[in-house]
Amino acid sequence: MNSNCHDTESRFELLYDEINDLIEHVWIRGLARVDQYGGPDKSRTLSKSIVNLGHYLAMREIDLRPLQEKLAQAGLSSLGRAEPHVYANLRNVRDMLSRSLGKSTHEKAGFSYPEFGEGDKILAKNAATILGNVRRKMTRTMVTLPTEAAANEKLVRDLVNEGMNIARINCAHDDISTWHRMVDNIRRASAELNAPCRILMDLAGHKIRTGSIMSDPQSLFIKIKKKGGDHYPNAIRFDIVSDEQNQPEITDSSKNAFIFPVPRAVYSNLESGDRLSLVDAQGKSCFINILLAPENNRVIGLCDKTIHLITGLLVTWQRRIDTSYADQHTFRFVNLNTVAKKARLFTGDLLFLHKQPPHGFVLNDRSDEALKAAAHISCSSPDIIDILQQGDRVWIDDGKISAYVSEKDADYVVLRVTRAGIKGAKLKSDMGLNFPETVLNLPTLTSKDLSDLDFICAHADIIGLSFIETADGISELIAELQRRNATQLPIIAKIETARAVKNLPEILFASLSRHPVGVMIARGDLAIELGHVRMAEIQEEILWLCEAAHVPVIWATQVLESIAKHGIGSRPEFTDAAMSVRAECVMLNKGPYILDALRSLNAVLKCMQAHQRKKISRLRALHW
Template sequence: MVTTKKIILDPYKDILKQILAEVVDLRQKIETKANQRLQKYTGKFKSGYFSDSAGNLAHYLAMRQFDLRHLQDRLAQAGLSSLGRAEASVLSTMDSLIDILKRATEKHYLPDEKKTSKYGFNLGRQLLKQHTIDLFGPSPEQGRAHVMVTLPTEASLDYLLVSSLLEKGMTCARINCAHDDPVIWEGMIKNIRRAEIETRCSCRILMDLAGHKIRTGPVELGPSIHHIRVQKDLTGKVVAPGYLILTSNPESRSIDSTLFRVPIPKLLHNELVPGMHLGFMSNQDKSRYLKVEKALSETDWLVSCDKTAYLVPGCAVTLTTKHQSDNQTSDNQFTLGEFTGEPLDIRVFKNQLLLLTNGNINGKPAEQDENILIHPAQIGCTLSSLIEKLKVGQSVWIDDGKLGAVVEAVTEQGALLRVTVAKAGGVRIQSDKGINFPEAEFNLPALTQKDLIDLDFICVHADLVGFSFVETLADMECLMSELTKRKASKLPIIAKIETNRAVKNLPDIILGTIGRHNLGIMIARGDLAVELGSARLAEIQEEILWLCEAAHVPVIWATQVLESITKKGTRSRPEFTDAAMAVRAECVMLNKGPYILDAIGALVSVMVRMHEHQRKKFSRLRALHW
């Protein structure tokens, strides 16, 4: 029996010995490569001391230089740890594996406590948890991720909306400095702080620097006429009226920027009450009525029209008030103020030309004469100096990738693009839409003049500062320096990873920052999808999660999470699958929308359910290319 048993065990022991030799050799190589990488950052840390998180990230990056999939399979077959969950504590995982293999293969093996990694298995998880608390506050109930919500303009005036967001589960509010102004931001912040006290819910405030967001320029305006559009069903029956705003102060900020505003005399404004009607003759000589719905502010009234109409400046309107006590009506006539026309419709199709011009030149549709192209459609670029740096063959994407093109030529007029991606019905190009140049490097300054001004406000009011379009460690150094100047060196930075260059430099950005400054990473999937392509994004978002877990850096999963619910109130099965994946991050961001409260409820429900099923993930360790 003894002989038979020995024959069975020896081949198995030989296999374990081979694996042990590989793992020991791998550990040695990892330490060597990690130390070499860390030497690059010695000058960044005056004490010469690297944090445990920096060391672990260096070890993880060194490990991921090797393709370990074959080793993983053999370890799994032997019933051992396959290193697929080693991110948070690389050396501890390997030391534990080596210890088990030696116990199985060396008869007189005694573990050497001095050589055992002092790091420990649980320290990595504890560090990530503590860093998450430092950024977002105490962990939400049931162990779920934090919920961040981008605040709309009306959050500055609507306290009930803000308090409802906190009660539903928002633990971090995002204010985008690319929109609104300090007056609006201050109103948002006051409502958040008040809601924190009254709801007893904690909420951190992230303020995003606008950065060098390259956008389309203004579009040439059409005739001074406004088309009031109603919604109709398939039979042509009106199911929803058209809306617009009557304002006594056109220079004031509108609470709803999506609606057209028409100036009216203050005398008329003072007469209006809900339920009144304003009669007018449409530009097509058809009788129409505007119904006064409600007051939006001290200067703005929301009105509706139940029929299609064309409104022109100087149009006469008759105010009619019907009294319930009798059948008398009182009529007063007023004149509408001046307003501009709507932007022209610029629509381009696949294989057509588009001229990208100086941002000061208004965009306009193509000019044709009997199917002969006289001038291609054109649109301006807000950072015009970039156009001359473009090269033939480079790709250009507009409006979150809805339109794709390549540069055919660069002339004095601008960059001539050939449209390569557009839906069958063409793509309408509007102003203030993002433009991406994935293959071009412009080496823009880290912070714009607007960013520096906004930073003064952020340092006083925010809990976190979002760094848009950060691409290098030098960019991080610049922001850290500006925070120090403002005596806000402890204000945590959320580095938004949204370009191809930022992805390539992510290890450098993290290693050069952690241990010096509180850091979080946002995976800005919208811009990344344009920069990298959707297929590449799918794997990159995974790799970013791995890297950040190894560095114990909290991650924000952002862009288009439950977008259908947020914007339209409808539910999409693929979006729920996406939301389920998002729970591996420490924070999930929702964009603003009319159904945001429903979206928060749905997201929290998904996260609570998924928390019972998984923590982070299991990964296959092919070689990475950082």
């Protein structure tokens, strides 16, 4: 035997020992992982997916990079694509080495595991069960439907025709009647075009948002709109109310009207044809014409000009007599409206986050040069105020505003803005709030979620679980589905927080043997929680972990967003879309150019699936 052969045999002996040790570690620690999350009863039948996930987690406890280099040099599998069949991959490498060395190997007895290639088939089957079968492509496309999809059948039909495989309805928006019309339009389009399209409905969950804000609570500036009522197509509508009614009830018929309070004596004597005359805050003469609606006992005021009202303006009630108007009574206007405005925050500003929902406002304070402004706003989840501690970080509007808790009171916290951009950042109502360093411990399902579940179980094909963070959370939803006889309704666990990432193995173990489950990488909220640098790494790790569990993945948030919103895409967005081919489904958010975005995404996926499958680069012949 020459020296080269001897050196090769020595290297193979060392590799064989390393692989053997790794197999032993994966087997022992893998079963320990299964027992840790799935319970110690080893007599139960475990799915191959559970066993493979345990093996994968055990294998990834070790830094395998030195071993990978040695295996590659020896012309063997470097284990870089072992996710769907961990033990079989390790066994195959060991078998190659043992045959080269003339050794015999013994198979371990115990739980069955997926053979090489079997894991890919299990994943494909799970993807078809949960996300539906697809034609001509491996990666499905999901589109978040806008409200107009309830009334615009053509939009839904065009989306289905352009290859939308799953329609997403976000239960954080709209209502049951709107969802019902959306569902009807999707089902009709799918049947007419013979193009299967599943419906995913997202539970709203605890999406914590800012309350309403007004830049000046005394001011009401209303611009004339192009469309309005039937008889007054260019009129601003007011609900005329008695000033004794401080918080008038808003009915469905008055949601689009503004409140105009008048003295009780005036309100009791108003007639159709009367008008309210005033000079607004910009010095313009304006008239509000009175119309009585006896069918619903409303008094309506109609104004055909843009109007700027502020508390304290003089208003004169006038009655038409022949061809002119006679003054009846003069009073002062008091603004009771809660029209949302927006303010701008800069680095160094203070934001008071209140428990109770008094309408937000911004006070400019020039007495202290260090304090540019103090904004006041409420929070949609008041309990958060009790949980927050001094120093906790807070992100607003997908990270556009960064702040930390500088002071705390029983009814509010004071946030100091640390980043808002050179030109500042807009603060508006209904903006998302994220607390990356705070354990909120909120219940998984809200009362709204529980109410919406009845509709979802009756009409949806898939249910999205927002802000899942623990295995107990997914168990809670599974129990609710069982109560509604919806045990086969697949769940998509939306991974949106750092805590959810940490607990993802536990979440997967808790659901794999009990319920069909998929995972959504909700990259918007997740990037805020983790930071963009960490996010780039974590989205890869989630893909690998889910592949090991044979769980389909949805790649979500800001995919080709510039096209969807503005009709023009950017090079980085197309690169991001190309990367998404490794997931089983890609989600697009709504926008006025959503059809263009869907066409572009399908074109990218069609090209990339010839080159990429999961982590594997597919070596199609190059044509230069």
